Amino acid sequence: MxxxxxxxxxxxxxxxxxxxxxxxxxxxxxxxxxxxxxxxxxxxxxxxxxxxxxxxxxxxxxxxxxxxxxxxxxxxxxxxxxxxxxxxxxxxxxxxxxxxxxxxxxxxxxxxxxxxxxxxxxxxxxxxxxxxxxxxxxxxxxxxxxxxxxxxxxxxxxxxxxxxxxxxxxxxxxxxxxxxxxxxxxxxxxxxxxxxxxxxxxxxxxxxxxxxxxxxxxxxxxxxxxxxxxxxxxxxxxxxxxxxxxxxxxxxxxxxIPSTGPRVAALLAGDVDLIESPAIQDLPRIEGAGFTVTKGLSNRIIYVHLDQFDGPDWKTPTIKGTDRNPLRDVRVREALSKAVDRKAIVERVMGGVAQAAGEILPYPLSGTTKDFPIVPYDPKGAKDLLTQAGYPNGFEITLGTPNDRYINDEKVAQVIAQMWTRIGVRTGIDASTASTFFTRRNKFEFSAYLSGWGADSGDMSNSLNSLLLCFDPVKGLGFTNRGRYCNREVDRLTVEAMATFEEAKREDLLRQASALAMKDYPLIPLHFEVxxxxxxxxxxxxxxxxxxxxxxxxxxxx
The missing domain is CATH 3.40.190.10 (Periplasmic binding protein-like II)
Structure with a gap:
């Protein structure tokens, strides 16, 4: 054609x-x-x-x-x-x-x-x-x-x-x-x-x-x-x-102008004519002053990646209180996901200007599933899972995050830290500017970190390949998989999809790969930015x- x-x-x-x-x-x-x-x-x-x-x-x-x-x-x-x-x-x-x-x-x-x-x-x-x-x-x-x-x-x-x-x-x-x-x-x-x-x-x-x-x-x-x-x-x-x-x-x-306050102030003072991502709480004031606000659902998923490194030196850098990597256990990862109240984050932190996420690309983009289930908020179930996994008293972890890259990024991380602490996973925050954060993230300095990903292609294969496929520089797979998650069946389905011209089959393969990966809780999808x-x-x-x-x-x- x-x-x-x-x-x-x-x-x-x-x-x-x-x-x-x-x-x-x-x-x-x-x-x-x-x-x-x-x-x-x-x-x-x-x-x-x-x-x-x-x-x-x-x-x-x-x-x-x-x-x-x-x-x-x-x-x-x-x-x-x-x-x-x-x-x-x-x-x-x-x-x-x-x-x-x-x-x-x-x-x-x-x-x-x-x-x-x-x-x-x-x-x-x-x-x-x-x-x-x-x-x-x-x-x-x-x-x-x-x-x-x-x-x-x-x-x-x-x-x-x-x-x-x-x-x-x-x-x-x-x-x-x-x-x-x-x-x-x-x-x-x-x-x-x-x-x-x-x-x-x-x-x-x-x-x-x-x-x-x-x-x-x-x-x-x-x-x-x-x-x-x-x-x-x-x-x-x-x-x-x-x-x-x-x-x-x-x-x-x-x-x-990475800080939202000075960026909004620059607009209101006439120092700039257009600004990106004004603070959600400032939108009524901006519109009240005669400026125009436009909004659009994005393809950017905000997520928490969990380091699942498995090797002789298992210890991830910011976990304390255990002699093994708890994030290797799917029950622990599920517990951390269930401890997050996505609805509360969207409504209270994001001011309703976000959409809770169940998978890593929003419907109806290619390879996504309509009404993909969102992990329900269940702190009691999360505590039970931690006990089953051998962590009745939890453990300590530090959550890395940028403080100037995504909408309310540090605030979201702080709320997640509070939610994890409530189930016994005592969580601290390590926030830094985006340039510093990404440098440290790429060196695997965080056991868990908050980040975002926007699929340039608007296609599920991009998100899966970038964030969840087994890291393989020779094949060009998993190049942003800093959580080191690896599921060969997810890889097989995604790679097959990327080589499939027939549309219906290709989308079905991507849906299967996404659903299979999400059952493993390789990362915690939070919300799609608006x-x-x-x-x-x-x-x-x-x-x-x-x-x-x-x-x-x-x-x-x-």
Missing amino acids: TQTPETAGRTPGLCWIRAVAGLAISGIVAISGVVALAGDAAQARDLRVGLSAEPTSMDPHFHNLGPNNALRRHIFESLVDTDAQMRLKPSLALSWTPRDTTTWEFKLRPGVTFSDGTPFTAQDVIYTFCRIPLVENSPSSFATFVKPFTRVEAPDPLTVVVTTDGPLPLLPTNLTALGMLSAKASGAAGAVTFAKGGCTGMGTPPRSTDFADPKVSVGTGPYVLREYVRGTQIVLAPNPSYWGPKSAFDKVTMKP TPWATAKGLRYVPRIDQYTLVMNVELTP
Whole structure:
């Protein structure tokens, strides 16, 4: 099946999933202060954005992290893109066609140039695929997306043919995560040839730190980098050679303001025009002051991961009062899950702006189950399970959490600590900024930690592969499974699903894998975030399921 602008989003075997998911999700997007779109380039103005979390790098391939991915889309476009409801749409590729189960052909958009004036061609695609595995010290690598590639060829400057080591029906979806680089601006030494063991013609690829220089951050996107000052601001300007709609703004300044109080204060004072994730309790005050608030259900699960390491040195770093790892026992994990009152967290901590979760991706996205059961709050049952597992007096544990990454993240962690303590699992909190937290998490410094995950593909296979499959860097599985959970049957079902083109069978496999994993209590799903944005008069933000703040989604209003 050939993808064209008219059939965008219809990945073979997955076409109607995207449409149905988009329609259903859009039906639960709650928007207040809705006004009609009015405006064009003639109304251009400066836009100042208050970010809730700062991107960790300008390198589009350094860290598969929400703030980085959102920023990347302004400068470095992908072959395939997604709209606000995560339906596929053409970007630098106008069409994508499976020649067979292991070969895809992409037809590139003609007439596209990079911001430095050089044409975008198939050589830039090959260079990008070659460079991604070479990124050093990536906290969460994009290499998993190109690992299945065995050949990448360019029959002509506007055609790319990708051969994979097995069926990969989600390849177009996976490519939405990969921003394209300019081979010339990145230092390619002539023609680049893809090889699985190492490409030729690469020259010396830029380091991640090099992308802070606007001369290196050369993309095809609607904006170009003017200034990047870590911790202070990111300044963008319209790309005059952009092939798509022109920007409504002459200048965009993104300011990291991780604390919710100062971020709301900056909006109310007129220092910024748009903010991400204002504090739930501040929404009435913001709307009362004449600002517009928009909200949308996200694909981000907030969860608690539990370290199930099993080895000669069993001891997880923040557990006391026992001579073995209690989290290895499914009864203990079930007890900790039953001790959490998700309804209370949603209503009291999140102010109703969240949705309690039973699995790790919200219905009706691909591979999810309608009305998947949510673990009931049962503190007595939790205590009984601890006794059965040999912990009648509980044990001590420290719960790690970021304090500036997710909506009310530290508050949620504090409430969970109180709930666990009530059943005898005496819990302390170790809260830190996101940059510090993720560094420590990746070093396995927490026995339990609160975190979040948003599936870029809007597909259950992404969430399962990222969080729950057995960690296998060779196969590119379980790359964010810091709980070290491993169930080979869950792996088998998920891997089979990822290679299945037939839609109904594929979704059924993912539902089976999710249900089987949740019976093991490998982690504790808490809630799906409902994301708010607040904008000044004359602006409105169109919510996105992926929670990204994209200037391209900001509408001018009367």
